[in-house]
Amino acid sequence: MALNTQPNLHEPGKRHFRAFSPGDDFYEALIATHRDLTDEQSAMVNARLILLLANHIGDISVLREAMQIAREGA
Amino acid sequence: MLSTFQYPKFDYVRPPEIAEARDGHYPVVIVGAGPVGLTAAIDLAQQGQRVLLLDNDDTVSIGSRGVCYAKRTLEVLDRLGCAEEMVQKGVSWNVGRTFFREEEVFNFNLCPEPDHHRPGMINLQQYYLEDDLIKRARLLPNLEIRFRNNVIGVTPDAEKATLRVETPDGAYTLSADWLIVADGARSPIRTMLGLDIDGKIFMDRFLIADVVMKAEFPTERWFWFDPPFHRNQSVLLHRQADNVFRIDFQLGWNVDPEEEKKPENVIPRIKAMLGDDREFELEWVSVYTFQCRRMNRFNHGRVLFVGDAAHQVSPFGARGANSGIQDTDNLVWKLKLVMDGKAPATLLDTYSDERCYAADENIMNSTRSTDFITPKSAVSKTFRNAVLGLAEQFPFARALVNSGRLSVPSFLADSRLNTADSDVFAGNMIPGAPMDDAPVAMADGTQWLLGAAGNCFQLLHYIPDAGALDAASAQALRSLIDAPIPVEAIVVAERGTAPAGLKTLIDAKGRVRERYDLREGTSYLVRPDQHVAARWRALDLAQVRAAVARATCNA
Numbered sequence A: 001m002a003l004n005t006q007p008n009l010h011e012p013g014k015r016h017f018r019a020f021s022p023g024d025d026f027y028e029a030l031i032a033t034h035r036d037l038t039d040e041q042s043a044m045v046n047a048r049l050i051l052l053l054a055n056h057i058g059d060i061s062v063l064r065e066a067m068q069i070a071r072e073g074a
Numbered sequence B: 001m002l003s004t005f006q007y008p009k010f011d012y013v014r015p016p017e018i019a020e021a022r023d024g025h026y027p028v029v030i031v032g033a034g035p036v037g038l039t040a041a042i043d044l045a046q047q048g049q050r051v052l053l054l055d056n057d058d059t060v061s062i063g064s065r066g067v068c069y070a071k072r073t074l075e076v077l078d079r080l081g082c083a084e085e086m087v088q089k090g091v092s093w094n095v096g097r098t099f100f101r102e103e104e105v106f107n108f109n110l111c112p113e114p115d116h117h118r119p120g121m122i123n124l125q126q127y128y129l130e131d132d133l134i135k136r137a138r139l140l141p142n143l144e145i146r147f148r149n150n151v152i153g154v155t156p157d158a159e160k161a162t163l164r165v166e167t168p169d170g171a172y173t174l175s176a177d178w179l180i181v182a183d184g185a186r187s188p189i190r191t192m193l194g195l196d197i198d199g200k201i202f203m204d205r206f207l208i209a210d211v212v213m214k215a216e217f218p219t220e221r222w223f224w225f226d227p228p229f230h231r232n233q234s235v236l237l238h239r240q241a242d243n244v245f246r247i248d249f250q251l252g253w254n255v256d257p258e259e260e261k262k263p264e265n266v267i268p269r270i271k272a273m274l275g276d277d278r279e280f281e282l283e284w285v286s287v288y289t290f291q292c293r294r295m296n297r298f299n300h301g302r303v304l305f306v307g308d309a310a311h312q313v314s315p316f317g318a319r320g321a322n323s324g325i326q327d328t329d330n331l332v333w334k335l336k337l338v339m340d341g342k343a344p345a346t347l348l349d350t351y352s353d354e355r356c357y358a359a360d361e362n363i364m365n366s367t368r369s370t371d372f373i374t375p376k377s378a379v380s381k382t383f384r385n386a387v388l389g390l391a392e393q394f395p396f397a398r399a400l401v402n403s404g405r406l407s408v409p410s411f412l413a414d415s416r417l418n419t420a421d422s423d424v425f426a427g428n429m430i431p432g433a434p435m436d437d438a439p440v441a442m443a444d445g446t447q448w449l450l451g452a453a454g455n456c457f458q459l460l461h462y463i464p465d466a467g468a469l470d471a472a473s474a475q476a477l478r479s480l481i482d483a484p485i486p487v488e489a490i491v492v493a494e495r496g497t498a499p500a501g502l503k504t505l506i507d508a509k510g511r512v513r514e515r516y517d518l519r520e521g522t523s524y525l526v527r528p529d530q531h532v533a534a535r536w537r538a539l540d541l542a543q544v545r546a547a548v549a550r551a552t553c554n555a
């Protein structure tokens, strides 16, 4: 499977009437996860988050593709 | 400054209460002739209600404030008979472009779906909006506007509200069975009544400049994150009527607004953006801060709050006047039913419930935009810049870029006025949905579904050939009008003409059928404010009557 770069966010049981809503729901939750943390704590949260999500995705070829794109923009 | 617009000066007329030294009494008084008070007044007067509108000023909104009026606002104003002038005068746009540093990262189209009457948004200076509303208001004989009438005291009781009003000729007293408060964000009346409004202030300042220039910029919304000409901040450019361009510069919190407003400080900012060679004239400059907050409830007995008096949002997403006008769209038919004794006063609680829900959605969306545009922490800024960096190449990231989600109406899916579906439907036109528009053809020349909908309860009944409607169904549909709360039946069809006494609406392009998932027999009950109240796969008069009762708190 290739890395999916199309909008793909959704929430089971929740009906979205506007295309922007699921992405905005996610982004708000993401920023809220970091609320009141120091920069160091935030870096740790991000690392943990990536590890959790990587395991969930499972397919290492997808992860390699994502890691490469991510590194290009550093 | 301000060479393109001549501010009208409205005459003050000595009120009869002063001339005749007596107190006045009115069924409904509205305080505040801003966009929201004016739409409330026009809507009520159009419904046959005598209205008195008081304003402490004698002209329209001064300087640069509201710019963008959304499709839904135009649809409401169409119902009030005054959108066409605004659309003609204003600048219609659908495309927005987003820039990050030196590059354009992507653009979007607000209205990708064809076959809607009104564009996603028009840009028009707020003074034009108000001027057009006042012109419309003046055509209504049962609507009286009193300029330079300043409300200085309000005493509500169980049956009425008593007002003390100051004029150039002294003060007078009047009472009103119902008082609509549309006196703006600072709402003196809210303060007089000691009512709270909760929320938060954003620690940021924005410089707005109206600039007149002949520029070949297309009619699009341009938004810059961290541009080379205004590092680390955002900039927004909009074209308005008369070649007036509105520019918003984010300034941050630690600046002196008085210094920033000086032309010698503003002009270099604009030159850095437009280049040294571009000729322009500065029409207006101001610095604003903003807050997101709302009252706990919008109805307090005989006193009903609408617009900025009831709720405020950050300007990202243009939800101020747009949402205030939707307040009045929701309130007026309910208030009229209550005043006419056809619905209990609890119907007004649903005004508060539905519009508080909408206000929360507006506040949520504009807060999200604000947090994206002005990140509050280092990690938040890193995420923001990562999204912008990915957006050029990857569609998923474009969907996350949030430079303002433009005003769209709420789906009142949880409203207690809805009758829940008992049949299965595809699409978004669920009970509580704001109706989708579509091109239609009617004998009276109406060309849009939303031009045929509104002002009263209606039942849209679909059959492919209107001429094939059987006598019993025709009789049932006609009978809906004979009720304390009449329901106007409209036969939606591909072809043919409905039997006498029924309106036919031809679904010119098949969009009504598509958007509302119509099949033979499908019937939609819609509210006077063009929201779906109930729908069925077959016509059943008892169900329609029950749904009307439910939608009016008469159940």
Ligand SMILES: Cc1cc2nc3c(=O)[nH]c(=O)nc-3n(C[C@H](O)[C@H](O)[C@H](O)COP(=O)(O)OP(=O)(O)OC[C@H]3O[C@@H](n4cnc5c(N)ncnc54)[C@H](O)[C@@H]3O)c2cc1C
Pocket (backbone or CB within 6 Å): B031, B032, B033, B034, B035, B036, B037, B054, B055, B056, B057, B061, B064, B065, B066, B067, B068, B069, B126, B149, B150, B151, B152, B182, B183, B184, B185, B188, B189, B208, B288, B306, B307, B308, B309, B315, B318, B319, B320, B321, B322, B323, B324
């Ligand atoms: C920079 C900026 C940009 C904006 N951009 C947009 C936009 O793009 N789209 C949008 O929809 N909205 C926008 N808004 C918001 C919009 O301007 C307001 O939401 C809108 O004006 C609210 O209308 P209103 O009728 O509730 O109140 P107001 O327009 O504030 O009107 C209140 C009226 O009440 C009168 N009044 C007050 N007190 C009394 C009293 N005691 N007695 C009698 N009369 C009284 C005032 O004179 C005034 O005429 C913007 C606002 C700002 C500041």
